[in-house]
Every structure is written in C-alpha cells, then in structure tokens.
Amino acid sequence: MRALVRNPDTADLPSGVEVVRGDLSVPDTLNEGLEGVEAVFLVWPALPISFAPAVLGVLKQHAPRIVYLSSMGIREGLAQQADPINDFHANIERLIEQSGLAWTFLRVSGFATNTLGWAQQIRSDGVVRWPYGTAARSLIHEQDIATVAVRVLTSDRHNGAKYVLTGPQALTQVEQVHAISQAIGRPLRYEEISPEIVRQQMLTQMPPAMVDGMLNAWAGFVTEPEPVSRTVEEIMGRPAHTYSEWAIDHASAFRV
The missing domain is CATH 3.40.50.720 (NAD(P)-binding Rossmann-like Domain)
Known part of the structure; x- marks a missing residue:
C-alpha cells in the first residue's frame, strides 16, 4: 500500500x-x-x-x-x-x-470522527454546547470506510458502482453525547445553543457557503433523519460499527 x-x-x-x-x-x-x-x-x-x-x-x-x-x-x-x-x-x-x-x-454519510470537535468542551466541563440536538445522523466509523475501500480497490467487480455507506443506525446529537458519556464513564450534558453562535465560530475556519450548507443540513436532520443503508454489511459480510463502538475506540480523546 x-x-x-x-x-x-x-x-x-x-x-x-x-x-x-x-x-x-x-x-x-x-x-x-x-x-x-x-x-x-x-x-x-x-x-x-x-x-x-x-x-x-x-x-x-x-x-x-x-x-x-x-x-x-x-x-x-x-x-x-x-x-x-x-x-x-x-x-x-x-x-x-x-x-x-x-x-x-x-x-x-457523516463521519463519526467529526464529533471529535466536541472533545475540548467535554474535557473542559462535560457540556457539549451545539445546535440542533435532535438532528439524527447515521454517522459512519472510519474503519468501515477503510475496509470497504480496500475491498473495492482490490477487485474490479465494483466498477461503476455508487455505494451509499452509513452507520447501522441514526442517532440524535444528544444520543451521540450520551454514547460518549457511556464510553468514558463520566456524566455529560448537551446544551442547545443558537445556530448563529456556531455559525460565527465556524466562519473563522470555513467559507460562508460551506458553513451555511452544513447548518442547513443539520437543521434538516431534525425532521428527516439521515438515511441508513446496509451496504457495509452487504459488502463486508458483517454489520457496520455502531457509534457507541466508535466512542469506545476514541474514548481517550474525550477523557481529561
């Protein structure tokens, strides 16, 4: 490789x-x-x-x-x-x-690793301050992306395919924080804040069009959860990793 x-x-x-x-x-x-x-x-x-x-x-x-x-x-x-x-x-x-x-x-779908963006808040005071707590996403473990990619790279049987890869379930952002709490053995709290506050923070790192696109997507996941596919399981012959498993694998990033 x-x-x-x-x-x-x-x-x-x-x-x-x-x-x-x-x-x-x-x-x-x-x-x-x-x-x-x-x-x-x-x-x-x-x-x-x-x-x-x-x-x-x-x-x-x-x-x-x-x-x-x-x-x-x-x-x-x-x-x-x-x-x-x-x-x-x-x-x-x-x-x-x-x-x-x-x-x-x-x-x-969304990368589970993107929730490492909460790590500093969690280590600091155990509170995740973020908008759209009820936005539900089928976040995918990076290991599942990697294993599917290796399978596809090493065989021409997948030529012309457009595979939708997701985690095995859609969890709200509040539920994601709970999964992190379970993984690190420490109580955590989700505090809903205004999207505009987060927008101003994100604008320091990304262009406005991208920031607004992300915020609009999160808002949409409140009423229409991110879809779930079984493609990882169909290709690999085993279920995709859950977000809880991802949280356990990355628990050290959230611990003080």
Missing part, C-alpha cells in the same frame, strides 16, 4: 505503508508515486475543482481504476445540487465519469 502525501516527514501512517511525496495542486508531482499502481483511492482536499482534470489525466496514465470518497447527499439527475458541499462532490464525480477511468464512488 502506498500513500501520497505533501510532506512524508510529518505523515502519521501505520508501519508497512509506503509514503511518497506528491501534491494534487501540482499534478506533475504525482507521476513518480503512481508507478506500478493499479488502483487509486482519491480523497479530494480543499482545492478548486479546476485542478481535477489535470489530476485525472495523470492518474489515467498510470492507474486504470479510481475509488472516490464522495457524499451520500448527492441526488441523481440534478444539474446542480442543493448545497455547495454535495455540488462539489457531484462535479468531481462527473469529471471522473468523463475521464475514461474505471470508477467506484463511495458516497458516505
């Missing part, structure tokens, strides 16, 4: 992974790392879509297949998606489909 990173000296990857230098914003740097590669797992960073055609052109010279980490929020048949995040992924998918590469799209 080979990982392409901007700075191999700071890459924190398991032993046995070959680390090579490359930068998607400079497509010519990708050639050496792609020598001998048969399939590529692509996670598109916060780069303009305008870089994608050149990157895909380089990939096509070396690897015949690509597995792209996409979003389950994409709706088929739309010229433009309802929010900037899903529109971004839909445009990348479209370029991949047009590239001539064999492809598989992993359209995932």
